[in-house]
Amino acid sequence: VPLLECVPNISEGRRLDVVERLARAATPAGVRLLDLTSDPDHNRSVLTLAGEADALLAGMLALFEAAAVIDLRQHSGVHPRIGAVDVVPFVPLAGSTMDEAVTTARQLAPLVAERFALPVYLYEHAARRDDRRALPQIRRGGFEGLAEKMRSPGGVPDFGPAQPHPTSGATVIGARFFLIAFNVLLATADVGVARRLARSVRESSGGLPAVRALGVWLASRGCAQVSLNLLDYRQTSPLTALRHIQAEAERVGVTVRATELVGLMPEDAAVTQAGEALLLGRPLTAGIIEKRLAETGR
């Protein structure tokens, strides 16, 4: 039975009882919770789920329903967002295809729009317009700028009403490859350094391929952070991005304090990065006992 991954990002990372309630709603029978990461400064939680398409659809509808408790007018956080359930990507796992992920996203979108009177944008592989592929473009301006943006032709949603839901905003649903969300905490209280490092590493300003990055301030930890989305670890791994940031940070006398993974990464990404770190001349995947056992097994 083909499984999909589903990684809803919700705009609540402080009231952990609320997050738990939403996680329960999102995991009916047939949906497994693989990971739950909450961040108080981002004020955001990332659920990593796996299940068959039908079970995930049921879980997502229940999640949107339960997320009515989030009022974006009261929400603050350093991460960009336009919705209470901000973004819902479906990801093919081994045994499923991108087509299935796209189909599931496109099934969910009109249901959410109708049931919850919520504007829905389709993105990445599920997008119906080229300017809807990239998430940052859809989300630019945030919840605060959403009403105005929606009045422009570029802001018309794929489904649902032509104005934001008063408390839940809008939502973005789509299908994509594995994304690795990875944060680099800097030993500095100067968020300007984090912003400059983000600019130097992100693809859109001439940095590394398939990298998105933001410099943000973490009040709860008293340090600046470069928050990264690696859209394709085969193009740029977290380790490559980290090394770039370390080298640039060193030039201004700042060190990396720690890093954190938000959600999960595929095993292949980990193995690839180990090979990179070890300076091996050949891909480490070829040097893994379990892989060779699987390849040679009957």
Next chain:
Amino acid sequence: VPLLECVPNISEGRRLDVVERLARAATPAGVRLLDLTSDPDHNRSVLTLAGEADALLAGMLALFEAAAVIDLRQHSGVHPRIGAVDVVPFVPLAGSTMDEAVTTARQLAPLVAERFALPVYLYEHAARRDDRRALPQIRRGGFEGLAEKMRSPGGVPDFGPAQPHPTSGATVIGARFFLIAFNVLLATADVGVARRLARSVRESSGGLPAVRALGVWLASRGCAQVSLNLLDYRQTSPLTALRHIQAEAERVGVTVRATELVGLMPEDAAVTQAGEALLLGRPLTAGIIEKRLAETGR
């Protein structure tokens, strides 16, 4: 059906036709060849095999038979050795136990001794004497010093004749945990640097736990090498050893040119090292999609 890993090291790394013939002998029906790594300077090849105990026993007997083509009196290489088939470790894989590996080693030892008139030493978990646990101790003095060593009480083999086989020497058979063989090539022609770095990293001279290391000269590549055996990557990973060597090498103005894996490593070792390289605060194993899928699967 429980599989064991078996990693025979043979004293031939130049005549690749001979190596191939030996690899064929070692892999009767039921034995899979997972990896074969040959090195001309070490003049040694490492076969990584997997199979059930009985199939591996048959393969090893055929390997010892085929290895009669190796004449240690004509053999030179930078790696220590006492036998044509120098060492045969059995390693439990998922689904098998160290006890099964020990049993298999102890079954093979007397058969090899009788059939090939070869002195056999049992080592590590299969050892019957405490001074036989560590391989370097058994192998000290090499083939050239073997006859003399065997005349001392400490040199009496566990099975077989009391003097070396004239062309095949002796052999060491045992059971152990996964060992990672990892070589660090230095950008220097000074083997003295490699020897000092090996001394600084190996456990027996006060370096890192569960690390064995030798500094050797690679004539074919014109550079010095630190050749490492990581006996327990959970204590010291290849990456930790590499970083230690890099830091020490930097102090004498030498850089690391490349590294190489001899044989295979467990997936868990790769994932652990990726987490280490990424400066993550928690074990990366908990952040791998496939692991979480397996853990939450029915």
